[in-house]
Amino acid sequence: MAGPILSLDDVSISFKTINGKVRAVRHVSLEVRRGECYALIGESGSGKSTLAFASMGYLPANGSIDSGRILFNGEDITGYNHAQLEKLRGKHVGMVFQNPHTAANPCYTIGEQLTEGIIYHEGISRAEAEERALAMLEAINIPDPKRILERYPHQISGGQKQRITIAQALLSHPDLIIMDEPTTALDVTTEIQFLRLLEDIRSRMDVAILYITHDMGIVARLADRVGVIYAGSLVEEGSRETMFRHPAHPYTQGLMHSIPSIEMDRKHKGYSMPGLLPNLISLPPGCAFAPRCSVAGECCSSLPEVRLIPSEDGVEHRVFCHHAGAPLSFATGTVEECVCHDEEGVACSEPLLEVRNLKKYYEHSTFTDRLLRRAPRCVYALDDVSFSIMPGETLGVVGESGCGKSTLGKTILRLTEATGGSIFYKGEDITHKHSQSLCKSIQIVFQSPDSSLNPRHSLYTILSRPLLLHGIASGRAELEKRCFRLLDMVSLPRTYLYRKPHQLSGGEKQRVAIARAFAVHPSFVVCDEVTSALDVSVQASIINLLQDLQREFQTSYLFISHDLSAVREISQRIAVMYLGRLVEVGSTDQVFQPPYHPYTKALLSSISLPCIPQPHQSILLEGQIPSPANPPSGCRFRTRCYRTQCEACASVQPDMVFRDGHGLACHLDRAVLEADTPVFPESFLS
Amino acid sequence: MSCIRTVFSTLRRYPSAMVGSVLVSILLIVAIFAPFIAPHDPLKLNPRERFAPPSVEHVMGTDEYGRDVFSRIILGTRTSLGIGLSVTLVCAVAGGLIGLTSGYLGGRADELIMRAMDILMAFPGILFALLILSMLGSSIVNVIVAISITGIPKTARVARSSCLNVRGEEFIEAAKARGERTWYILLVELLPNAVQPIIVEASIKVGFVILTASSLSFLGLGTQPPTPDWGLIIGSAREYIFEAPMLIVWPILAIAFTTISFNLLGDGLRDILDPRELGRV
Numbered sequence: 001m002a003g004p005i006l007s008l009d010d011v012s013i014s015f016k017t018i019n020g021k022v023r024a025v026r027h028v029s030l031e032v033r034r035g036e037c038y039a040l041i042g043e044s045g046s047g048k049s050t051l052a053f054a055s056m057g058y059l060p061a062n063g064s065i066d067s068g069r070i071l072f073n074g075e076d077i078t079g080y081n082h083a084q085l086e087k088l089r090g091k092h093v094g095m096v097f098q099n100p101h102t103a104a105n106p107c108y109t110i111g112e113q114l115t116e117g118i119i120y121h122e123g124i125s126r127a128e129a130e131e132r133a134l135a136m137l138e139a140i141n142i143p144d145p146k147r148i149l150e151r152y153p154h155q156i157s158g159g160q161k162q163r164i165t166i167a168q169a170l171l172s173h174p175d176l177i178i179m180d181e182p183t184t185a186l187d188v189t190t191e192i193q194f195l196r197l198l199e200d201i202r203s204r205m206d207v208a209i210l211y212i213t214h215d216m217g218i219v220a221r222l223a224d225r226v227g228v229i230y231a232g233s234l235v236e237e238g239s240r241e242t243m244f245r246h247p248a249h250p251y252t253q254g255l256m257h258s259i260p261s262i263e264m265d266r267k268h269k270g271y272s273m274p275g276l277l278p279n280l281i282s283l284p285p286g287c288a289f290a291p292r293c294s295v296a297g298e299c300c301s302s303l304p305e306v307r308l309i310p311s312e313d314g315v316e317h318r319v320f321c322h323h324a325g326a327p328l329s330f331a332t333g334t335v336e337e338c339v340c341h342d343e344e345g346v347a348c349s350e351p352l353l354e355v356r357n358l359k360k361y362y363e364h365s366t367f368t369d370r371l372l373r374r375a376p377r378c379v380y381a382l383d384d385v386s387f388s389i390m391p392g393e394t395l396g397v398v399g400e401s402g403c404g405k406s407t408l409g410k411t412i413l414r415l416t417e418a419t420g421g422s423i424f425y426k427g428e429d430i431t432h433k434h435s436q437s438l439c440k441s442i443q444i445v446f447q448s449p450d451s452s453l454n455p456r457h458s459l460y461t462i463l464s465r466p467l468l469l470h471g472i473a474s475g476r477a478e479l480e481k482r483c484f485r486l487l488d489m490v491s492l493p494r495t496y497l498y499r500k501p502h503q504l505s506g507g508e509k510q511r512v513a514i515a516r517a518f519a520v521h522p523s524f525v526v527c528d529e530v531t532s533a534l535d536v537s538v539q540a541s542i543i544n545l546l547q548d549l550q551r552e553f554q555t556s557y558l559f560i561s562h563d564l565s566a567v568r569e570i571s572q573r574i575a576v577m578y579l580g581r582l583v584e585v586g587s588t589d590q591v592f593q594p595p596y597h598p599y600t601k602a603l604l605s606s607i608s609l610p611c612i613p614q615p616h617q618s619i620l621l622e623g624q625i626p627s628p629a630n631p632p633s634g635c636r637f638r639t640r641c642y643r644t645q646c647e648a649c650a651s652v653q654p655d656m657v658f659r660d661g662h663g664l665a666c667h668l669d670r671a672v673l674e675a676d677t678p679v680f681p682e683s684f685l686s
Numbered sequence: 687m688s689c690i691r692t693v694f695s696t697l698r699r700y701p702s703a704m705v706g707s708v709l710v711s712i713l714l715i716v717a718i719f720a721p722f723i724a725p726h727d728p729l730k731l732n733p734r735e736r737f738a739p740p741s742v743e744h745v746m747g748t749d750e751y752g753r754d755v756f757s758r759i760i761l762g763t764r765t766s767l768g769i770g771l772s773v774t775l776v777c778a779v780a781g782g783l784i785g786l787t788s789g790y791l792g793g794r795a796d797e798l799i800m801r802a803m804d805i806l807m808a809f810p811g812i813l814f815a816l817l818i819l820s821m822l823g824s825s826i827v828n829v830i831v832a833i834s835i836t837g838i839p840k841t842a843r844v845a846r847s848s849c850l851n852v853r854g855e856e857f858i859e860a861a862k863a864r865g866e867r868t869w870y871i872l873l874v875e876l877l878p879n880a881v882q883p884i885i886v887e888a889s890i891k892v893g894f895v896i897l898t899a900s901s902l903s904f905l906g907l908g909t910q911p912p913t914p915d916w917g918l919i920i921g922s923a924r925e926y927i928f929e930a931p932m933l934i935v936w937p938i939l940a941i942a943f944t945t946i947s948f949n950l951l952g953d954g955l956r957d958i959l960d961p962r963e964l965g966r967v
Contacts, residue, residue, distance in 0.1 A: 018699070410859075413863050415859055415862055415863060434865075435865075436865045438865075439863065439864055439865030440865070442863075443863065443864075444859070444860065444863045446856040446859070446860065447856070448856060451855045451856040451857065452855075452856035452857050452859075452860055453857055454857040454875055454878075454879065455879065456878035456879055457878075465864070466864050469864060469865065469866065470865075513860075516860070520864075
């Protein structure tokens with residue numbers, strides 16, 4: 001019987017702020033057993049990271065542990081002094097942080113940073129430490145480990161950096177590794193490599209993992225046991241199988257239903273949980289989830305006791321709910337297709353926006369370059385991109401980060417000047433045209449609502465400005481009326497009008513950004529990663545909102561995202577980009593079924609689905625995404641392609657070949673591609 | 687009312703801002719009510735009482751013409767603060783606009799403006815001010831002009847770097863996508879988010895300007911006698927340093943007090959206006 005390596009016993013943590021005491025974690029008891037992977041899931045602000053870090057003594061100066069014991073290997077560490085904590089962290093616990101780019105110090109080589117810890121804590125010589133670091137990098141399959149050790153953090157890619165941090169965490173042979181959303185900053189194709197590595201490490205080493213995440217797909221792949229945390233308290237805990245098949249707490253059930261997933265019926269709207277996380281300063285007595293819960297009754301004003309539910313696999317299943325297991329309904333409305341008609345009721349046949357051979361090169365030349373008359377270095381952000389969008393249609397654009405999808409959005413908005421090619425809007429060439437009426441017709445919603453709303457302006461200023469600028473309304477009373485209508489449109493309370501953005505939650509801010517874009521009734525909106533910065537529980541509601549607005553205003557979307565599930569839900573057609581070029585374009589069903597472009601198949605297969613077991617085999621792409629400043633000759637994907645290649649692959653850029661409106665840019669025979677096995681079983685894509 | 691209460695509750699949490707603002711308020715009150723506070727006429731000569739030691743009648747004694755030093759120091763606050771604040775205002779407005787525009791436009795225009803600022807900065811400040819004053823002649827207005835010109839480049843740099851931080855934010859892109867004009871983006875979208883470092887720089891600058899102005903007066907190119915001015919007092923007291931050493935100490939103390947007050951205020955403002963702190967206020 002494996003004993004617990006870390007056990008939390010009735011732990012409460014609070015932070016002192018000027019607004020009052022924030023009770024970030026309340027009476028949490030859980031244990032991580034030797035060699036197991038325990039996933040802690042919850043929305044942002046639920047206290048999951050606080051809990052994990054506090055259990056290693058990492059608390060900011062204003063935080064304190066109010067009650068409870070934290071036992072590491074049976075020893076209470078709450079009373080540890082600085083030196084003892086240092087020893088604990090250095091020798092027995094490893095950490096992997098969310099952002100690999102800031103976790104490494106840019107002033108030191110990878111080798112110096114890897115060996116620093118073990119030299120200090122174990123007193124071994126530098127040579128010995130380097131040998132161990134090298135062996136560790138080899139063990140986790142990092143190519144060319146000797147050179148990696150000599151490099152500086154900026155010289156290696158994000159995926160590699162995250163693997164290095166794993167190596168660093170493993171070097172001291174710890175009993176436990178704490179991982180705080182380690183794949184959130186990574187692309188799906190890199191994420192899957194990372195997850196494979198973790199699986200591999202777990203099969204070979206006896207190390208426990210406390211994995212903090214909000215991604216259910218990863219939980220389904222990795223975890224042994226799962227704990228769900230809401231507003232600082234543990235609401236449910238059980239084995240992975242139990243949690244996915246028979247979740248008992250209403251919150252867990254809601255969370256499971258709100259994940260946009262490949263297996264979801266596209267005809268149905270996504271489920272989104274009503275309400276917001278409660279304010280942790282003035283928490284209601286009793287169950288914190290009660291205000292958002294559909295089965296909450298009078299008994300919920302008292303704190304729910306733990307309930308043990310018998311599980312199929314015998315793993316303890318704890319639920320903190322008065323109504324555990326109560327049947328809930330997650331039924332949602334259906335999505336009506338948006339079909340555009342002209343004034344005579346005939347369906348539109350002319351594309352609203354057409355992009356032909358669009359090119360965007362970023363030229364960079366230094367002073368010495370100019371002096372020596374060297375050709376400027378070029379970054380090929382967009383190369384020969386062509387597609388068209390019909391009125392009322394959504395075109396999803398997917399690809400890894402750096403593939404040029406955001407540049408595409410900005411070039412269409414003419415925020416950056418195109419290097420070549422042309423953009424047609426309603427048949428008119430607008431490539432180099434700047435006019436107020438175009439600004440009114442073409443709008444954009446950005447990824448991060450924190451950055452896209454001016455923090456100094458009130459919602460009134462933010463929403464009324466486009467109305468005023470484009471002469472839609474004027475005068476205080478009329479503007480206010482219009483702004484109220486905009487708030488109604490995105491389902492925000494009217495009382496928000498004079499608030500500043502920082503008083504709103506992430507999802508609410510994104511709604512404001514959408515309202516601002518729709519204030520001028522645009523016919524085309526670029527949605528640049530609009531759901532990526534949001535919690536899973538609100539992603540669905542934003543997608544639903546976009547779909548409702550689309551039907552109301554007959555708007556077309558260019559929906560840029562790296563989240564294939566979200567793209568599948570909203571898009572009628574999908575374009576796949578790789579290194580500045582389109583590799584596949586087609587209807588959503590065409591893209592998700594063979595024939596696939598090899599890259600599309602790799603992308604699709606890298607998704608982690610929230611089901612057990614994973615219904616599909618993942619294809620691991622070798623190597624790194626090449627630099628867009630120096631793309632490979634011929635087919636750009638050839639350096640990572642896993643299929644047998646022909647001569648043309650290395651020399652000729654493949655043209656997009658269309659059949660039934662489904663375009664593929666690949667030298668391989670269409671018949672061969674058509675014979676490909678589907679990534680997901682038929683039954684999945686309804 | 688609630689606004690004042692917020693200001694006080696904020697100040698209580700930042701001791702240096704608290705002390706700084708109290709000291710600066712004292713200075714401002716002294717400057718405004720100087721004629722009522724001063725016990726004697728600062729210009730009145732009294733040859734019979736030259737170099738009188740501190741007494742109840744003359745708290746800081748008298749100078750070489752028998753004028754009351756305390757009254758002269760009190761009245762000197764007006765000149766010093768007047769020059770200090772007006773130069774700072776000119777620098778903050780002109781330098782701020784130059785820096786913001788330069789940072790926002792980027793490219794060639796940015797290059798051109800910043801190199802011009804670099805050239806101005808390459809001259810030692812006091813030397814440059816001396817040059818301007820010897821060309822324009824000495825008067826308070828010219829002192830303000832001279833010190834402003836030497837001070838603008840620094841403010842412009844601060845404004846530019848803070849503008850570069852904000853320029854990449856998506857709300858700027860959103861404003862461009864909406865079709866806003868450049869001046870609107872600069873003044874309404876950019877400025878409110880980039881103004882904090884400029885304010886902080888300005889408040890620290892006040893002390894520095896007062897020092898420079900005093901140095902110019904000391905060299906005889908700033909305010910002209912018999913105007914009561916701290917730099918001038920030091921300049922004339924220098925000759926009698928062995929006969930009346932305290933004569934030179936009083937204005938030095940006044941200058942030090944003022945400089946420290948504004949620096950404390952600046953330090954405090956920097957902490958308060960730190961964007962990371964904004965969420966907490």
